[in-house]
Each structure stands twice: as structure tokens, then as C-alpha cells.
Amino acid sequence: MESQSQQQDSPVYANYEDMRNSGPTSSTAYMINMGPGAVATEQPQQRKRSGLNQQYRGFKTSENEPRGCMEWLVTILSVLVFIITSPISIFICFKVVAEYERAIIFRLGRLSGGARGPGMFFILPCIDEYRKVDLRTVTFNVPQQEMLTKDSVTVTVDAVVYYRISDPLYAVIQVEDYSLSTRLLAATTLRNIVGTRNLSELLTEREILAHHMQATLDEATEPWGVMVERVEIKDVSLPVSMQRAMAAEAEAARDARAKVIAAEGEKKSATALKEASDVISSSPSALQLRYLQTLSSISAEKNSTIVFPLPMELLTPYLAKYAQLMPPPSTLPPVPEKSDAELINAAAAWPKTNL
Known part of the structure; x- marks a missing residue:
């Protein structure tokens, strides 16, 4: 203890x-x-x-280094000014930061302790200055970046980055403007990552690319006291000509798959019909049952016309009976043949009508 x-x-x-x-x-x-x-x-x-x-x-900072005589003198004078001008100086020397803020104090240009807050803190007049740092999560849009992918396709990509300050001291001392630096680094990192990916990977692996970008930004911004919490790729825009080409390619692929599926269905149906015909040909009564089943399905639809297929086997006895009554083709009287001259004279003798 x-x-x-x-x-x-x-x-x-x-x-x-x-x-x-x-x-x-x-x-x-x-x-x-x-x-x-x-x-x-x-x-x-x-x-x-x-x-x-x-x-x-x-x-290493200079806050714990020994101060010179001039610095001690100026500090003592500042304290005397505070005492003389009190209680008016109290309203100037006491500052307040909110729960989501921290204050970094510099005394004569040197760091004076760590981050202060939340709540009230005290500064000496004329020699102390402080900077507030907001610890809340900040969101910004990465400007649209037009770039080439690995397979030489021009795309336009934009993203959203969420970050916050994890170390206020580093955010003030280690970098001049942590917000601007993070924004520029995000834009550069997005271009670098997109340039190493193919178009298909860029369209189908957005989540993986976002995690990769987040890890890269977080590692680069850690010395600045900035933690990148999340990165999301909003949109990937393609040129109109590329969109048309991809749409035509997808349509052709779908048509090819549809034709293949239709051909396979025809093949299976032909095989099933062949097997059915073999079964029906082995039993003559099966064809009659099929006729009756077809009639029942037609009558169920309330049609006014019913087509009844009549097997030719039923008419065979009647055809054989009447075939005996008909004379053979050789006993029929021959048709007289006319010459060309007789046909011309008959056409000339045909009565003409006035049209």
C-alpha cells in the first residue's frame, strides 16, 4: 500500500x-x-x-526539467498578478471542460502535467495556455477517389471513417492537426488499397477491404493518439460503358444457362416418353385406359367440343367387309385421252362473255 x-x-x-x-x-x-x-x-x-x-x-518532454531564473521570476509575477486582481482574476483563471473533453496546459511553452478534466482546472494568467481536445467519435466522408483497379478498370470509390481521440496528449503534441492528417491519410490509404484489388474483389469483398483499411489507418494514426474505430465503403461507381458491358455479359450468361436447362429438360422428357411408349406397347389395353383418362381430363374443363380419338383397329373389320363389294381398279372404264389440237378447238369454241 x-x-x-x-x-x-x-x-x-x-x-x-x-x-x-x-x-x-x-x-x-x-x-x-x-x-x-x-x-x-x-x-x-x-x-x-x-x-x-x-x-x-x-x-521525453521538458515539463520535469529544471527551470531557469527568468521562468521562476515570471511565474512569481503571474502569481502576484493573480493575487492582486482577485477576485476578478478568478473568473479568468478557472476553466471548465465537459465530460467528453480534455485540456492540455502549457506553461511558458512547456507541458504542465497531463490531460486535465472533466471538470474545473486552474491556469495562471499571462503564462498558461491550454488546448481542448474532444474525445467523442468523429465521422467524415472520404472524398470520391477516381482510380484504376489492378485489372485496369476505372472506378470511383468513396468511404466513411469513424475515429476518436484515445490519447489527448499525443493528439496535441505529436501532430499539428490530427483531424486533417487523418482525413488525408484515409484518402491515400483508400487509393492504395483499391489499386491492389481486381474489380470483382472490389465489388464482392467490401467488408474485407473496409477491415483492411481500418487496420492500416489505426496502425498509422496510433502515434498521433487517434484510434480509427470503423471504416465503411459507401459506393463503388463504374463508367456507363462498363455497366452496359457487365449487364450484357450477365444477360448472355443467364441465357446460356436457360438454354442448357431447357435442353436437359427436353432430354429427360424424351427419355420418359420413350419408357412410357414401351410400357404402353407391351399392353394394348393400356392405350385404351390412356384414352379414357384423356377424356376425363378434357370433360373436367367444361369444354363444348370434345375430340374423341378413334382407334383404327376398330374399323378394320368394316373396311375388310366393304372392300369386297368395290370393283378392282383394273375393271374401271378407261378415261379417253384428247390430243392437243382437240383441246385448242374446244377452248376456242367456249362461249365468251363481255366483262
Whole structure:
């Protein structure tokens, strides 16, 4: 307990106390270098970051370096000004940050402790300045990027990026404008990822590409204290000519599949009809039963006309009986043949009518 209280009272530990308690979703593990008994504190439910995390922890600042005589003099004068002008100076020197904000204080240009907030904090007049950092999730649209895919197809892609500040101290000290830097990096990363993928992969594997882009951005922005939470690819636009070509290709593929399916159906139906005809030919009564079944199906539809197929086998005895009464073809009288001259004279003698 004593060692723990000594660690909490140490100035280095106090610098990072506010950042360590920045929230249950913080993804940063703060390393406090305190000799052989170094302590690493980490919030629960945090997401594991890359191995570069330890490399940027504990970067050197000038807050614990000894101050010069001029700095001490200016600090004393600032305190005297605060005392003389109080209670008016109280309204100027006390600041408040909201629950979702943190404040980084600089005293004479040097870092003065870690991130402060939420709540009220105190600054000295004339020598202290502070910067607020918003810890809420920020959403921005990546501008539409027109680029070539791996198979040389021009596409236009846009995405949405969600990020938040996981370390306010790094967001202020390590980068000039973390918001602008993250936006430019997102646009560049999107172009790089799309350029290494084919068009089919870009259209069918959006989720995989989004996760890849999110991991790449998160690793690059970690030294800035920025954590990229989510990346979504909104739309992939193709040229009109490419859309028509893909539509024609898909239509041709569907037509080919339809013809193949129809041909297979015809083949199966022909095989089934052949088997049925073999069964019917083996039993003459089966054909009559089929006729009766057809008649029942026709009559069920309330048709006014019923076509009744009459088997030729029923007419065979009657045809044989009347064939005996007919004379043979050789006994019929011959038809007289006329010559061409007789046909011409008959046509000339035909009466003519006035039309």
C-alpha cells in the first residue's frame, strides 16, 4: 500500500493520472517508467493495438526539467498578478471542460502535467495556455477517389471513417492537426488499397477491404493518439460503358444457362416418353385406359367440343367387309385421252362473255 501511494504521489504518475482514467473504452495502455518497479495500467475492454504502442510511450518532454531564473521570476509575477486582481482574476483563471473533453496546459511553452478534466482546472494568467481536445467519435466522408483497379478498370470509390481521440496528449503534441492528417491519410490509404484489388474483389469483398483499411489507418494514426474505430465503403461507381458491358455479359450468361436447362429438360422428357411408349406397347389395353383418362381430363374443363380419338383397329373389320363389294381398279372404264389440237378447238369454241 505504501509503494502504491508513493507511486500515485510521484509527479510522473500524476502527469498520466487523468489520461489513464479517461474512460472505460480507452485503448491506450500507459507505461510509467519508475525504475525497476515499472507499472503498466490498462483499461478493461480495450482493443489490442499494434506492437508499436510501447515504442511511443513515455516520450521525453521538458515539463520535469529544471527551470531557469527568468521562468521562476515570471511565474512569481503571474502569481502576484493573480493575487492582486482577485477576485476578478478568478473568473479568468478557472476553466471548465465537459465530460467528453480534455485540456492540455502549457506553461511558458512547456507541458504542465497531463490531460486535465472533466471538470474545473486552474491556469495562471499571462503564462498558461491550454488546448481542448474532444474525445467523442468523429465521422467524415472520404472524398470520391477516381482510380484504376489492378485489372485496369476505372472506378470511383468513396468511404466513411469513424475515429476518436484515445490519447489527448499525443493528439496535441505529436501532430499539428490530427483531424486533417487523418482525413488525408484515409484518402491515400483508400487509393492504395483499391489499386491492389481486381474489380470483382472490389465489388464482392467490401467488408474485407473496409477491415483492411481500418487496420492500416489505426496502425498509422496510433502515434498521433487517434484510434480509427470503423471504416465503411459507401459506393463503388463504374463508367456507363462498363455497366452496359457487365449487364450484357450477365444477360448472355443467364441465357446460356436457360438454354442448357431447357435442353436437359427436353432430354429427360424424351427419355420418359420413350419408357412410357414401351410400357404402353407391351399392353394394348393400356392405350385404351390412356384414352379414357384423356377424356376425363378434357370433360373436367367444361369444354363444348370434345375430340374423341378413334382407334383404327376398330374399323378394320368394316373396311375388310366393304372392300369386297368395290370393283378392282383394273375393271374401271378407261378415261379417253384428247390430243392437243382437240383441246385448242374446244377452248376456242367456249362461249365468251363481255366483262
